Amino acid sequence: MRIFEGSGVALVTPMKADGAVDYKKLEELVEWQISEGTDAIIACGTTGEASTLANDEHIAVIEAVVKKADGRVPVIAGTGVNDTQHAIELSTGAEKVGADALLIVTPYYNKASDEGLFLHYQKIAQSVKLPIILYSVASRTNMNIAPEMVKRLAEIPNVVAIKEASGNISQIAEIARIMPEDFTIYSGNDDQVLPIMALGGRGSISTIANIAPRQTHELTQALLDGDFPLAKDLQLAQLPLIHSIFFEVNPIPVKTGVGLLGKIEPNFRLPLSAAKAETVEGLKKEMTAYGLEVAK
Template sequence: MAIFKGSGVALVTPMHNDGSVDYDKLKELAEWHVQQGSDAIIACGTTGEASTLDDDEHIAVIETVVQQVNGRIPVIGGTGSNNTQHGIFLSTEAERVGADALLVVTPYYNKATKKSLVAHYEAICSKVSIPVILYSVVSRTGMNLTPDAVAELKKIPNIQGIKEASGDISQIVEIARLVDEDFALYSGNDDQVLPLLSVGGSGVISTIANIAPKQTSEMVHNYLTGNTKAAVDTQLAQIPLIQAIFSEVNPVPVKAAVSLLRNEPLNYRLPLGEPEEATMERLKREMTAYGLL
């Protein structure tokens, strides 16, 4: 059964000028997404700069979002690691602070075999009781979750879905063929939401939802309720803005876009930094065209 249907925002993590986490702004962003109609919030994913947060910050970010949301929509904690024991620690801590589910990326860099990959996920899942969403993003991790691997992993009881960000539509279709209706398929690519929904997907874990949460949620629900024309119109209208927010490595442009929307800095932590001026101009142009500025 899907943890959520619709649009889950892969939330940016606001930071002070010195790079420390700005928990007050984080609360404001979480509240805004609840009010704007996001169907779930994913804290400490790629877009949340999780790879540069230390463990205390990582858990504090998830806990802050959980407390602000207060059960109104699901909060999903990103807790993947290339170190299985570290993944277990982050996952159990995220469950302890109230996360409704976990987003667990494949173990990057190590290049595990399918057998050891399954053992990795079994080890994490055995220590938590909340649902787990697999996260496949080969461009980041160097490891693709193949359809046959997903078919094997879905046998683990609390693995209940996948964020599929390979960009390979043929692979997504094959995964959809191999899983059942109780296994949630979420798009990890904002420009491929409707193709994924067309083969039985449940929604999107979205980057663009950081600046267009209402529109992105409505797009998914329009499609799921049969209003396909409206959904297609939204998907196509978003493409130039999606291209702008991925014109540099994520989350650099989208965090700048959130800053433009809020008219306040959210800052970055090295090795990420401010986008190029041309990127800023493109963001302003496309956000204006889309009616956000």
């Protein structure tokens, strides 16, 4: 059984001016996402600034999302780091507070050999009973998961899916070709949802869903329904907005965009800093053109 199909949002983590997690706003975002049709919520991913959260905060954010979602949609916890033991601690903690699945990014900075990568995932998988989504995003980690390694990792019983953010459609096509039907591919790039799902992907783990959750759900649903003409129109209509949320390093623009909707105060923890003025103006322009209501 798949963890989810459709649109999963890689949720931002609201913070107060002093940097503390704003749990009230976090709960409000979860409720809004569910009401807009989002099919799954990913807590403590890259977009959620997980790398700046202390262990207790990391687990507390996951727990808050789990409690607010209350079983209405799956909650997937980002628990991947570049220290296997640390990843195990976060993964077992997420399991204890009720997460439905884990999103595990490849080791970054120290990287790993092929054998080290396999053992990293194997040790984490053996520490929990939860299903695991591999996360391949070489632009951030400098470490790709090649198709043959995906196939090997999927031999681990609870490794059931991959978030593919390599940007390499040929690689994704090869993964789709060699993997069994019950292994799920999710798009990790908002501008590639259509081609990845056309190759057999079953949804997206999305950044843009933070500001356009209903529209992103509609895009993935059109693809699940096989309505490719509608999906093409929806995907192309999103492109200018997608480009605007990557004017600067993620999640600076998209979190700023959530602030422009009036949902949160767009505060960050260093080394992330406030969006540049030109980023804000570009966001306002593209959000308005897309039909989103920017708060005055």
